[in-house]
Amino acid sequence: MSNQPSRIAGDVPIRWSRYKFPDTFLRYGAWLCVFVFLVYCVEYLNIPLDRLLGVFGRMGDIVANRYYPPDMEYIMDREYLDYVVETIQMAYLGALFGIGLTLPLGWFAAYNMTPSRRFIYPLARLITMSCRAVHEMIWAILFVSILGYGMLAGVLALTLFCTGFAGKLLAEEIEAIDMGPVEAMRSTGANLFQTMIFGVFPQIRVAFTGIAIYTWDVAFRAATVVGFFGAGGMGWYLKRNVLQIETERVAAILISILILVMISETVSAWARGKAMKMQ
Amino acid sequence: MNDEATAIRMTSDIILERRRKSRNVRLCVYLALTLLVAWSxxxxxxxxxxxxxxxxxANVLEGANRFIGIDFSLFKDLVEPTIETFMIACLGTLLGVIICIPAAWFGAMNITPFKPITYPLARMMMTISRSIHEIVWALFFVAVVGLGALPGIFAIAVRSVGFIAKMSAEAIEDIDPGPVEAIRSVGGNNLQVLIYAILPQILPQVLGVIIFEWEINIRRSAILGLVGAGGLGLVFFRQMNTFNYHGVMTVIIAILGLILLGEAFSHWVRRKII
Incomplete structure (x- = not known):
């Protein structure tokens, strides 16, 4: 439709187009730049494009031959199930501690409520940012190297991960509140804590519950693999079997992770729905 | 008059009763949570x-203290892996977006071509992609395509499908049906409906999601080297294995810098789109 030439006075056919000359030029230029950048990436990373097509056949082959009959008995084992429970506990504690840390950090990192915009706000921002920026695996490795193998390292890694994750969400939530009640409380002479507890918290309570539940969900997903570098939980099982090339057991473990994540997702969706209704 | 008063009193009694009950329930829940914490x-x-x-x-503090410090001699070895990490994130996100197109199309309730099969299929794709960690994906792809950047790109692509496709499918489910009907009524086929009626409506939202995911992908690609997929993770792993703790700190700072850049860029672009 838009490509049909239309006629204006005189016999000059004019094509209608949404963008006029300098814009079109810029657009094509931008697309060209993106394309060149992608080609350069492929070149720089030495990606064998000619092998790319054969990859899918091999992928199917490997899945069918090596991973296919998942060793289900292996994951029904009592010891493995113990590890699963430990993983859940680790995620629970990590999320709990993380949310506990988030409460003050989210408050300090919210621009409208922070006690001191000059000192505490940037500091809290920096802490949440760096917690979020460093991947949970790196935290896990660092804690393992400091504290030794075991679930304490995993719990601490997950704590920092959750702090970064929930801190940002909570700060954004606090920044979006209605400032009326806060002003009213301040004008009656309430101190910082009182405005926080009676002015801000009732407004973010429901959102906070949602964030907390979601954080647990995310923490559980991360907890399934922090054990990879010795931080406890079922990740250790996964690593062991990967290293031993017991691919059928790896497939079984992946299936168990999948099922657990599905369950946790359903539970978290249900709980969030419930929390929203409480409003 | 009297009746009204009793009615009010009765309703207030009911409300009070209900409140007490919910308080009891809440108390039980808190107790259970506390016990769970203690057990955990x-x-x-x-x-x-x-x-x-x-x-x-003191020993723990000493152990943590080892990490404080910067190994300046590592700087020149960091430039190339940083660029690699960045490129892996970009290519991975792009590939993920390409895989997302069918997933979002099949996974949106209102436009899925054949509901009993394609819808659950797409949903399953999304769940699998989101629930398996990128490290595990990377291990799988390293086994399939060998060491190098390619398994990293695949891992990131597959891992980012879940989030992007889920958000896009939700965006598609929320569209205004008017334009769809308009295009249909002038004789547009399914593809034309998709391009001219649905895509323009979801584009800003989906672009925001893609950029957000791209930012997360930089973070992810920084660790894929731990399992042999190139980039900064490989340097991190080497420094860790040679017990060069200052080097480890330097790599972490490089990761932080890269992510800060990505975050600033994504913030700027998202503000521009919206």
Whole structure:
């Protein structure tokens, strides 16, 4: 439709187009730049494009031959199930501690409520940012190297991960509140804590519950693999079997992770729905 | 008059009763949560930790102190892996977006071509992609295509499908049906409906999601080297294995810098789109 030439006075056919000359030029230029950048990436990373097509056949082959009959008995084992429970506990504690840390950090990192915009706000921002920026695996490795193998390292890694994750969400939530009640409380002479507890918290309570539940969900997903570098939980099982090339057991473990994540997702969706209704 | 008063009193009684009940329920829930915490702490932290190896608090602080410091000689070796990490994130996100197109199309309730099969299929794709960690994906792809950047790109692509496709499918489900009907009524086929009626409506939202995911992908690609997929993770792993703790710190700072850049860029672009 838009490509049909239309006629204006005189016999000059004019094509209608949404963008006029300098814009079109810029657009094509931008697309060209993106394309060149992608080609350069492929070149720089030495990606064998000619092998790319054969990859899918091999992928199917490997899945069918090596991973296919998942060793289900292996994951029904009592010891493995113990590890699963430990993983859940680790995620629970990590999320709990993380949310506990988030409460003050989210408050300090919210621009409208922070006690001191000059000192505490940037500091809290920096802490949440760096917690979020460093991947949970790196935290896990660092804690393992400091504290030794075991679930304490995993719990601490997950704590920092959750702090970064929930801190940002909570700060954004606090920044979006209605400032009326806060002003009213301040004008009656309430101190910082009182405005926080009676002015801000009732407004973010429901959102906070949602964030907390979601954080647990995310923490559980991360907890399934922090054990990879010795931080406890079922990740250790996964690593062991990967290293031993017991691919059928790896497939079984992946299936168990999948099922657990599905369950946790359903539970978290249900709980969030419930929390929203409480409003 | 009297009746009204009793009615009010009755309703207030009911409300009070209900409130007391909900308070009891809440108390039980809190109690259960506290017990769960106590049990978890007992099992994970107290039982499972090797307290003797850890030693006193001073030892732990000493262990943490080893990491403080920067290894300046590592800088020139960091440039190339940083660029690699960035490129892996970009290519991975792009590939993920390409895989997302069918997933979002099949996974949106209102436009899925054949509901009983394609819808659950797409949903399953999304769940699998989101629930398996990128490290595991990377291991799988390293086994399939060998070491290098390619498994990293695949892992990131597959991992980012879940989030992007889910958000896009939700965006598609929320569209205004008017334009769809308009295009249909002038004789547009399914593809034309998709391009001219649905895509323009979801584009800003989906672009925001893609950029957000791209930012997360930089973070992810920085660790894929741990399992042999190139980039900064490989340097990190090497420094860790050679016990060069200052080098480890330097790599972490490089990761932080890269992510800060990505975050600033994504913030700027998202503001521009919206």
């Amino acid at each position: 702490v007992q099992v994970t932290i107290i039982d499972d930790t090797d307290w003797e190896r850890m030693g006193s608090l």
